[in-house]
Amino acid sequence: MRALARVDVAAIERNCAVLARAAAPAQLCTVVKADGYGHGAVAAARAAQAGGARWLAVATAQEALDLRAAAIGGPLLVMGALTASGLTDALRARADVVAWREGFVAAIATHPYGEGAGVHVKLDTGMGRLGTRDVAEAARTAAAVAAAPRLRLVGAMTHFATADDDPGFAREQLARFMPWADELRATHGDLLRHAANSAAALGIPESRLDMVRCGIAAYGMDPFGEDPARHGLAPALELRSYVAEVKRLAPGESVGYGRRFVAAAPTWIGTLPLGYADGVRRALSNDCDVLVGGRRAPLVGNVSMDNITVDLGPEPPPRDAEAVLIGAQGDERVLAEEWARRLATIPYEITCAISARVPREHHRDGVVEPLAAAAAGRRDGPGEDDGVAGAAS
Ligand SMILES: Cc1ncc(COP(=O)(O)O)c(C=O)c1O
Numbered sequence: 001m002r003a004l005a006r007v008d009v010a011a012i013e014r015n016c017a018v019l020a021r022a023a024a025p026a027q028l029c030t031v032v033k034a035d036g037y038g039h040g041a042v043a044a045a046r047a048a049q050a051g052g053a054r055w056l057a058v059a060t061a062q063e064a065l066d067l068r069a070a071a072i073g074g075p076l077l078v079m080g081a082l083t084a085s086g087l088t089d090a091l092r093a094r095a096d097v098v099a100w101r102e103g104f105v106a107a108i109a110t111h112p113y114g115e116g117a118g119v120h121v122k123l124d125t126g127m128g129r130l131g132t133r134d135v136a137e138a139a140r141t142a143a144a145v146a147a148a149p150r151l152r153l154v155g156a157m158t159h160f161a162t163a164d165d166d167p168g169f170a171r172e173q174l175a176r177f178m179p180w181a182d183e184l185r186a187t188h189g190d191l192l193r194h195a196a197n198s199a200a201a202l203g204i205p206e207s208r209l210d211m212v213r214c215g216i217a218a219y220g221m222d223p224f225g226e227d228p229a230r231h232g233l234a235p236a237l238e239l240r241s242y243v244a245e246v247k248r249l250a251p252g253e254s255v256g257y258g259r260r261f262v263a264a265a266p267t268w269i270g271t272l273p274l275g276y277a278d279g280v281r282r283a284l285s286n287d288c289d290v291l292v293g294g295r296r297a298p299l300v301g302n303v304s305m306d307n308i309t310v311d312l313g314p315e316p317p318p319r320d321a322e323a324v325l326i327g328a329q330g331d332e333r334v335l336a337e338e339w340a341r342r343l344a345t346i347p348y349e350i351t352c353a354i355s356a357r358v359p360r361e362h363h364r365d366g367v368v369e370p371l372a373a374a375a376a377g378r379r380d381g382p383g384e385d386d387g388v389a390g391a392a393s
Contacts, residue, residue, distance in 0.1 A: 018231070275306045
């Protein structure tokens with residue numbers, strides 16, 4: 001395979017089980033937006049549900065439709081802002097939506113597909129993006145939902161800006177959220193108060209409330225950018241390629257655009273046929289290791305669109321040798337967190353950036369999931385008829 005993202009669905013399932021246990025009695029909502037952070041949304045959703053996620057969340061209405069089309073049932077929340085057509089799609093997918101203005105509540109309540117729609121009201125306690133900062137407006141919005149006979153008031157939510165690197169500010173946000181959420185819950189006994197992302201679910205126990213919304217940790221990446229094993233999490237994704245060509249470089253010879261690597265001593269260079277169009281960011285040029293033959297081989301020269309070059313040293317492995325860019329080989333391991341550190345970014349961006357050109361292969365502890373079964377979906381959700389409608393939450 002030229003380039004392959006291998007995703008262990010059993011790892012996602014186990015990670016979700018770890019998160020569900022840690023969060024209990026709060027429910028687990030697994031965030032599968034952005035194609036499951038690059039892992040494949042449908043496979044991730046199935047694994048999450050098998051691991052104990054009661055809820056799923058996405059960012060866009062189309063993502064909700066895609067899950068329902070793959071027969072994913074169960075409660076589903078579209079967390080992002082919705083245009084008029086986005087609202088239609090979200091409601092067609094029987095997904096819950098987020099509101100923070102009364103006008104939007106009226107649009108849901110009068111929508112042809114609005115019957116039974118679940119609504120979560122969002123208070124902006126410090127993220128500064130979606131939601132209202134005005135507690136009175138949040139209260140009026142929730143009251144409008146509760147008063148609309150066609151709608152269900154399901155949740156009261158907020159989102160943390162700094163749960164990973166400044167828990168103090170996250171606690172301030174929580175303190176702003178709680179009086180309103182608690183007051184609302186006093187009159188709506190089954191209301192779900194939810195605020196925590198992965199970092200908060202793991203690091204701020206009092207923020208777990210009635211539900212946690214975990215994305216990054218479900219995929220076995222550490223929201224704090226360190227070793228996920230310290231939370232009992234294991235990475236689910238490996239990025240692999242192979243050594244398509246080897247050639248000997250004499251001192252003074254170079255590889256790649258711009259001649260950014262010039263051999264100081266005789267060495268063997270391997271060419272791997274994937275590049276920045278596959279998600280190997282160009283900023284990793286001369287600053288990354290690839291596992292070949294169980295050892296770290298430095299990525300040398302510039303990353304090109306379709307190829308990278310690695311320094312294999314004085315004794316090259318055979319052509320066609322397997323190369324692991326993210327994942328383990330022998331006793332060596334490269335985590336997405338390592339790429340993130342080198343690129344001064346977060347691991348989220350690493351797996352989301354693995355492009356559609358890279359096929360995803362889903363396996364369960366090494367046994368490849370049959371393609372047909374993956375495409376058809378396990379029909380373990382409630383009955384579907386039009387390929388879109390799943391369970392309302
Ligand atoms: C509103 C909201 N909740 C929860 C999450 C999940 O965050 P994380 O992946 O850090 O767990 C996200 C992701 O960005 C989000 O936007």
